[in-house]
């Protein structure tokens with residue numbers, strides 16, 4: 001029997017039960033063959049005559065982004081990332097600070113950097129959205145504003161100076177794929193929603209994940225938007241540790257969870273009200289999920 005040649009490469013696209021692997025000999029479409037590979041994974045595969053390749057192994061990941069699906073199972077979305085570009089829009093769909101915070105906590109817990117892209121700025125930014133963003137920017141979260149005809153250079157510059165793969169995450173319809181199209185002129189980036197009010201119906205235009213290399217350096221990963229994001233495997237302590245602005249405050253007890261009325265807690269005095277409200281909402285939710293999962 002002849003031994004098939006084996007190769008190593010990186011998953012740059014998912015297509016249902018197949019993945020596109022970028023290897024030494026160019027891209028190969030590989031069958032998952034029981035492996036669980038996601039965009040960004042380094043893999044070994046072997047030649048499978050006439051059908052591309054067959055995955056043999058997924059190499060250990062340095063990090064990954066995962067969420068809980070509706071049954072509470074962990075679903076890995078992408079691996080070996082530099083960070084998350086948390087994309088939100090000023091409208092259509094409306095800006096949701098709570099979703100941004102979820103992603104910030106998920107990034108921190110996964111050991112990933114994070115930045116915020118505020119898209120559709122051409123539609124006008126409300127004072128409320130400005131205030132929410134300013135709170136997070138003041139805590140060191142980079143914010144880039146984009147919109148029709150504007151901001152692409154700033155985003156390209158950010159990614160070029162923070163190399164690696166940045167996953168574009170955010171609600172369906174905020175304009176992730178449109179941004180990739182602006183960042184990669186001339187590249188077929190896949191479908192963009194055509195109907196301007198489509199986000200109200202919650203349609204998901206992008207259905208697979210894919211890596212795009214940027215000319216100036218760095219990469220972005222486009223992925224399907226989701227209506228709600230429940231980070232997988234988070235425990236209440238992660239929220240306390242990774243919620244922006246809460247780790248370094250001087251409560252009497254080091255493991256203070258900053259719930260209302262907690263003894264010796266300085267959160268209400270030291271943290272802006274909008275942040276502490278968002279923190280407590282996320283904490284309650286993660287506590288509830290944690291309680292249920294331990295029953």
Ligand SMILES: Nc1nc2c(ncn2[C@@H]2O[C@H](COP(=O)(O)OP(=O)(O)OP(=O)(O)O)[C@@H](O)[C@H]2O)c(=O)[nH]1
Nearest residue numbers: 147148172173174175176177178192193205206225
């Ligand atoms: N006004 C305005 N509309 C935008 C902008 N960017 C994207 N859109 C529109 O927003 C809609 C959704 O854009 P997509 O790029 O498909 O959004 P997405 O985040 O990739 O959505 P999913 O793939 O479903 O997650 C489309 O109708 C775009 O034309 C922008 O900067 N300004």
Ligand SMILES: [Mg+2]
Nearest residue numbers: 176177205206
């Ligand atoms: Mg899309």
Ligand SMILES: [Zn+2]
Nearest residue numbers: 251256258265
């Ligand atoms: Zn406290």
